[in-house]
Amino acid sequence: MAIYSTNEFKSGLKVMLDNDPCAIIENEFVKPGKGQAFNRVKIRNLKTGRVIERTFKSGDSLESADVVDVEMQYLYNDGEFRHFMTPESFEQYQCDAKAVGDASKWLKDQDMCTVTLWNDAPLSVTPTNFVELTIVETDPGVRGDTSGGGGKPATLDTGAVVRVPLFVQQGEMIKVDTRTGEYISRVKE
Amino acid sequence: MSNAWQPTCSIESLRIRAKLLHKIRSYFSARDVLEVETPLLSHSCGTDPYLDFFTTTYKCGNQSNKLFLQTSPEFAMKRLLCAGSGSIYQICKAFRKGESGRFHNPEFTLLEWYRVGYNLDHLMADVEDLLVFLSEESLSLSTTEKYSYREVFLNLTGLDPFVFSLDQYSAFVIEHNQAEALTICGYDHSLWLDFIFSHYVQPSLGLSGFCLVYSYPATQSSLARINVENPTIVDRVEVFFKGVELGNGYYELQDAQEQSQRFDKEIYIRQETGRPLVVKDDRLISALHQGLPDCSGIAIGLDRLLMILTESASIDDVLSFSIQRA
Numbered sequence: 001m002a003i004y005s006t007n008e009f010k011s012g013l014k015v016m017l018d019n020d021p022c023a024i025i026e027n028e029f030v031k032p033g034k035g036q037a038f039n040r041v042k043i044r045n046l047k048t049g050r051v052i053e054r055t056f057k058s059g060d061s062l063e064s065a066d067v068v069d070v071e072m073q074y075l076y077n078d079g080e081f082r083h084f085m086t087p088e089s090f091e092q093y094q095c096d097a098k099a100v101g102d103a104s105k106w107l108k109d110q111d112m113c114t115v116t117l118w119n120d121a122p123l124s125v126t127p128t129n130f131v132e133l134t135i136v137e138t139d140p141g142v143r144g145d146t147s148g149g150g151g152k153p154a155t156l157d158t159g160a161v162v163r164v165p166l167f168v169q170q171g172e173m174i175k176v177d178t179r180t181g182e183y184i185s186r187v188k189e
Numbered sequence: 190m191s192n193a194w195q196p197t198c199s200i201e202s203l204r205i206r207a208k209l210l211h212k213i214r215s216y217f218s219a220r221d222v223l224e225v226e227t228p229l230l231s232h233s234c235g236t237d238p239y240l241d242f243f244t245t246t247y248k249c250g251n252q253s254n255k256l257f258l259q260t261s262p263e264f265a266m267k268r269l270l271c272a273g274s275g276s277i278y279q280i281c282k283a284f285r286k287g288e289s290g291r292f293h294n295p296e297f298t299l300l301e302w303y304r305v306g307y308n309l310d311h312l313m314a315d316v317e318d319l320l321v322f323l324s325e326e327s328l329s330l331s332t333t334e335k336y337s338y339r340e341v342f343l344n345l346t347g348l349d350p351f352v353f354s355l356d357q358y359s360a361f362v363i364e365h366n367q368a369e370a371l372t373i374c375g376y377d378h379s380l381w382l383d384f385i386f387s388h389y390v391q392p393s394l395g396l397s398g399f400c401l402v403y404s405y406p407a408t409q410s411s412l413a414r415i416n417v418e419n420p421t422i423v424d425r426v427e428v429f430f431k432g433v434e435l436g437n438g439y440y441e442l443q444d445a446q447e448q449s450q451r452f453d454k455e456i457y458i459r460q461e462t463g464r465p466l467v468v469k470d471d472r473l474i475s476a477l478h479q480g481l482p483d484c485s486g487i488a489i490g491l492d493r494l495l496m497i498l499t500e501s502a503s504i505d506d507v508l509s510f511s512i513q514r515a
Contacts, residue, residue, distance in 0.1 A: 007287055029290030032391065033427055033437050035383035035409065036239050037288070038373075053366075055388065057373050058287070 002064040006039040006056050014046070014067040017054070021046045021065035021118045029058065046116065046123055049101075065118065069126075072115045074107045082107065084115050084122070095122040103127050105160035106178045127178045132187050133157055134173050138164065151183075193514050197505040206495055206507065210280060212323055213300060222276040222302060227265030229282060230256045233470040235264070236455035241286040241465065243295075257468075258284040261488055262301050263412065264473045267441070270303055270484060271476035278302035280491070291503050292433060292493060295512050303486035309424040309440040312485035313401050316428060316438065320399050320494075327498045331398040338405050338422075342382075345390045350406055351421060353378040358385065365389070379408040394429035402427050412448070413439035428489065430497050438487025445477035 004015060009027040016022070026042040037058035044051050046067060072084040072093065081094035082104070093115060097104070099122045106127040107113065114126040138154035151163040154174075162176055164183045173187040196203075217224065234242050234257035243258040259265070261283050269277055283299045304315060317333045324330065342350040348357055358381050362370040367388065374380040394400040403426040407415060410423035424440035442448055452469045459467060495507040505511040 007289065027290075029288065029293055030387050031239075031288065031293065031434075032383045032387040033409075033434060034237050034239065035387070036380055038384065038387060040388075055367060055369055055373070055384070 001066070003061045004064055005061045006041075006058050009039065009041055009062075014065040015043075015062040016065045017043060017045075017062060020048075021067050021123065023067075025051065030055075031058075046118065049124075066120075067116060067118050067123065069114050069116050071112060074109060074111050074113055076109060082125075084113070084125075087112075093117075093122050095125060099123060100125045103178075105158055106131050106133075106176070108133060108158055129177060129179060130175055130184065131178055132173055132175050133160070135164070135168065135170050138168070138170050140169070154183075195514075196509045197511045197514055198507050198509060202495070202499055202501075202507050203509065205499055206491075209323060209491065209495060209498070213278075213280065213319075216319055216322055217278045217302065220276075222278050222304070223274060225266065225269060225274065225277045225279050226281070227262050227269070227279065229259055229284075231259055231265065231470075232256060233264075233468040233472070235260045236452045236459065236467050236469065238455050238458040238462065238464065241288075242467075243284050243286050255468075260285050261299060263486070263488070264470050266301060266303060266486070267473060267481060268476040270305070271479050271481050276302070276304045276484075289512060292496075294492065294504050294508060296515070297504075298491040299488045300491050301486065301488040303441070303484050305482045305484045307440075307485040308483075309403060309426060309438075309485055312438055312440070312487060313403065313426055316401065316426070316436070316487060316489075317399065320428070320435075320489075323494065324498055333398055334395065334400045336400070336402055338402050338409075341394070341402055342386065342390055345393055346385060348385065350382050350386075353381070361385070361389075379406075382406065382409060391429065391434065392432040395431055395433075398430075399435075400429045402429065410439070412442055412451075414442045424485075426487070428487075433493055433497070434490075435493055435497075436487050436489035438485060440485045441481060443477065443481045443483070445474055448477055449474050 004013060009024050011024060011026065013024040014021060015024065022043045022045050024041060025044055028040045029037065030040055031037040039056045039058055041054050041056060042051060043054055070086060072086050075083040075085055081096055082100050084093045084095065101124060103113065103125040111131065113128060116123045133156040135154045136157050139152050151165055153161050154164040155161050162181055162183050164174060168174060168186060175184040175187050177184055214224065240260045242260050245256050247254045247256045262279050262281050266277060266279060280300050282296055284296050286295060288295055304312060313335065321330065339350055342348065346361060348361055359371055362368060370384050374384050404422045405425040407421050407423050410425050413423040413425040416422045416424055426438045427434060428436040456467060456469060492504050492507050496504060499507060501507055
């Protein structure tokens with residue numbers, strides 16, 4: 001296992017901290033006059049998603065975390081686990097609800113997504129930035145409305161609820177930004 | 190095509206730097222302070238326990254010598270003072286290995302000067318005059334603040350830096366969610382002061398003007414004189430602006446024997462902490478035996494001063510080529 005010293009800490013580096021895999025967000029070198037240098041580091045715990053600040057003595061080190069992002073295809077949900085597969089090797093992984101987290105509301109069978117593996121076990125699932133989903137339920141819109149203003153809730157085929165403009169109708173397919181949960185556009189078939 | 194050939198700063202920033210250098214020279218010239226140059230490569234270097242240096246090998250005939258790139262021009266300038274130069278200043282590069290970040294580049298520019306016959310109060314007035322002269326056109330500043338180390342430490346943390354109370358220091362960092370300080374600092378009073386000062390005091394210093402902090406604890410000195418009235422403090426001053434350290438100055442230690450002992454102590458600390466070995470500068474010690482005139486001196490980081498004048502977020506914004514593009 002590789003060891004990283006504070007001066008190698010940079011955004012995105014995956015390290016082990018307090019027995020959890022973490023990702024470095026920010027690393028600031030602080031040196032008081034002629035005194036001991038420190039690194040003030042912002043770190044995200046990849047298990048809990050929580051961001052913490054931690055100070056290290058410059059030159060201290062952390063073990064690397066065996067964390068990799070793998071593109072996978074979402075296969076199906078068996079009720080307890082969701083199943084994913086790497087398209088090249090056909091290797092399958094099952095993720096519990098905790099690992100899937102909020103991604104669950106954007107996952108449609110056959111869609112591609114990113115599964116983060118820690119020691120080859122799924123840690124988290126990130127959907128693609130944009131997904132195309134079908135509206136299964138929404139109130140009929142008011143005639144004449146074009147765009148902007150107001151909007152209405154719409155339930156999608158994955159169970160997610162997003163706000164859509166009034167002119168968008170049930171049965172239509174729409175494009176959604178998964179990072180913000182916002183409606184982007186209608187998808188013309 | 191890669192843009193790595195391009196400067197990291199703007200052309201305008203180069204002009205501001207040139208103007209700054211010109212103003213510094215006019216300030217010192219008007220006060221009869223002599224501009225000097227000393228070698229960047231030296232046979233020895235500072236013993237600071239927390240500074241790391243670059244070395245190179247100099248081959249001449251069959252002889253091969255290790256040379257150090259200076260971490261500051263202090264020793265060479267003091268040798269000039271001992272040789273009778275009178276008040277001097279220098280604008281030069283200094284090198285510190287491993288220091289890289291938003292406010293650090295391993296190669297940086299220092300302005301260092303020494304005033305013969307000045308004590309710390311005189312020096313502080315001089316620093317204030319110069320900094321205001323250099324920045325008044327670019328910045329609207331409030332009056333320069335001056336605090337003793339103890340006063341500002343107490344005000345901002347409620348802790349007394351001169352009385353080491355592990356209980357109180359620990360309670361303070363735990364309250365601020367920084368329990369890791371306990372592991373980092375252990376029972377080392379000086380390390381605790383470094384930690385608390387840099388995290389909870391320094392960020393609040395000089396928010397609207399320059400701030401001078403003086404009378405440091407005796408544990409926080411390497412070349413400053415012990416105060417004549419109070420042996421627990423040293424006559425050292427640091428300059429801050431918007432929470433950034435700009436410079437460090439001393440009422441200079443004259444006692445050759447004491448200086449030699451402090452070097453030995455620092456070399457010992459370096460050995461204990463496994464840092465690269467240094468060569469004690471015997472030439473400086475010999476010079477001090479000859480006699481250092483009564484003087485005070487300070488070094489100001491010019492790149493950081495430029496960051497302030499140009500309101501830059503990173504040192505890269507004021508360097509022609511930062512280390513990544515050097």
